[in-house]
Amino acid sequence: MPAAEAEDDEAAADEEKSIGSDDGSPSGSSRAASRYRSRLRDHSNGFVMSNEDSIWRADGPGVPDCPDIAHLHSTELERLKLIVIKGTISKPNLTLNELRLLSRSSEGLVHGEFIAIQSKYLQLINLFIVFSMTDKIRKLLWPKLLKLPEKEDDVVESLEDVHKLIDGDVYYQIQKDVARSNSHMPEDTPDEEMEKFQTELTQIICWVLSRHPELNYYQGYNDVAATVLLVMGLQQGLQVLEKISVTFLERFMEKTMEKVNQELFYIFALLDREHPLLLEHLENVELFPHFALAEYTTWYAHKYSENRKLLHRLFDFFLGSPPLIPLYLSTKIVAYRDKEIFNTTPDMGHTHKVLSTLPDDLPFEKLLYHTTKLYQLFPPDSIDSDVREFDFKRRRKEQEWKSRTEAVRNERERQRSLRVARTQQPKIPIRLRSYKTFTVVTILAFGLYAFLKTSSGLN
C-alpha cells in the first residue's frame, strides 16, 4: 500500500511538471489555458491566495516565506514529515507554510510516520495502533496549523453549565443533533462511553457558541465538532473548534445560508473551465449545486463520520488550505464522476441523488493534489464574477417563478370573485320575500272581503 502511494506521489510530482491536462477529464478551454498562463506569470511559485483568504496571507513577519518547499520532491516531503514527527515538532525553524504544505501533501500529517512504522515493525503493528498514533500527532499539529498560542495547562471549568449561556431553543436543537451524531463512534461503543461522548460534544459546541453570539448554530456543525473532539479531546478541542469556527465556518454561521447558496456556484464556475460538457449537462437537468452543501459545510464529516482515517486526513488538508478549497475538491470529485453522471437518468432529482451520495473508494490523495492545482489555476478572485453571474441567474429564475405563481394566484382570486358575484345575482331574496308577502296579503284581503261579504249577507 505505501509503495503504491509513493508511486502515486511520484506520478503526481511528474504531472506537476507538465500541468495542463487533468486526470483524464476534458481539460478546460483555451480560455482556461490562457488564464492559467497569466496566472503562472503572476504567481510562479507558492500557493496563490485570494483577497478573501486574507487570513492565509497574514502569516506575519514572524513566519518567513519558504518558496523552496513548494518544489520539494515527494521523498523530501516525507523526510520533512518524519523530522516533524520524530519529536521535533517544536523545531523553531519549521514555518507555518511548511506545516501547511505538509498537511496538504500526500496522506496529510501522518504518512511519514506510517511508513516508518511499517518498515520498522511491519506486521507487528496492528492498524489500531497506527490509527491512534497518527491522531496523537494531529493533536500536536492542528493547533499549530491554526496558529493557536502554545497551550498553557489551564483547564476550562464548569463546562457542565455552559449551555445555560446560550438560547434555550438552540440548546434544544443541539441536544437533538448530538443524539443523532453517534455514527462518529464505533458501533460497539459501550453505553457509558457513548454518553460521555454526547455530553462532551454538547459541551464543546455550547462553549464555542457561548463565546461567539454572532455565530449561529447550523445542522452539520455537530459533525465538525465531533471530529475535532475525537482528535483533540475536550479541553484541547475547545480552542481548536473555536478557531476553526471563526476562521473557516463563520460563513455557514450567518442567520441564513444565503451566502453559502451563492458560494456553491464556485463549483459551476470551476466546471465551466474544467469540464464544460458536464456543466452543460448539469444545467440542462436544472440542477442546483446543493448536492455539495453537506460536504462544504461539514468538511465531509457528515458523509464520512464512520471513516475516521479518511475524515481526519481531509481535515489536515482543509486546515492547511484556504476556506473555499472544499468547493474546489467538490468540483474535482464531480468531474471525476462524469461518466457516472452522464449515465444517470437525466433529471434534477436523480442527478442530485447520485452526486450527494459519495462512493467510499474515491482516490482522495490524487483528488486533493489536483484540488490544490485547480486552486492555483483559478483562485477565487479570478472566477468571482462568474459565480455572481450564476447566482444572479438563479435569483432571476426564482423571481420569474414567483411573479408567475403570483399572477396565477391573482387570476384565480379574480375568477373566484367573479363567480361569487355571478352566483349572487339570481338569488334576489327581497323580491322573493315581497312575492310571498304579496300572496299572503292578497289571501288575507280576499278572506276579509269574503268574511265581510258573508257577514253582511247574514245580516
Add this chain to the structure above:
Amino acid sequence: MSYAYLFKYIIIGDTGVGKSCLLLQFTDKRFQPVHDLTIGVEFGARMITIDGKQIKLQIWDTAGQEAFRSITRSYYRGAAGALLVYDITRRETFNHLTTWLEDARQHSNSNMVIMLIGNKSDLDARREVKREEGEAFAREHGLVFMETSAKTAANVEEAFINTAKEIYEKIQEGVFDINNEANGIKIGPSHSPSSPGGIAGTGGQGSSQGGGCC
C-alpha cells in the same frame, strides 16, 4: 420504466419530525431509529399505480432547520404535492405549522395539494397534539389530514398515495395545466405521442443517456 404521469412532491416541517423517515419508509420500506439529519435537500422516487395508471413520484425531502430555508425554498418550485409534517409528541412542531403553510403558499404554485401529517402515531403515550386538533387545522386551511407512523409504516403508503389521488383528480377536473411543467406534473413518455422524449426530459435532454430505474 415508463409512466403515465410524474408528480413532484416536497416534504416540509420542523426538524426531527420524521420527514426523512417517512420518505425512507415509503421508498425503501424500512425504518432507521436514529436517522441522519438532513443537510439541505435529499431525493427519493417511487412508482405507484392509480386508476390503473403508472405514476412516478419524485420526492424532495428538505432540512427542517430555519437556517436552510433559503436553500430549501427553491424546491417548492414545480411541486404538485406537499407533505407538511409535524410530530404528535412535540407541541411546538404543531404550533409552527402556520409559518410552514405561509412559506409553502408563498413559494409554491397555488394548485399544490398539501397533505398535513401528524407523524409518530405509534408514540400515543407521549402524545401532545390530539388528532382532533390536527383535523381542525386541516379543515380550517383546506388541507388533507392523516396521522402516520414512519416506524410501523401505518398510513405511510396512504399519505403519499392519497396525495397523488388528489392531484390526479385535479388533473381529471382540468384544474392542473399538465403542459406547464411548473405545476410539478409531467406526462410520461408513453402518453406523449407528439414527441418521443415527451416533456419528461427537461431542457431538451435526449433520452439516450437515460439509465437507472425510476
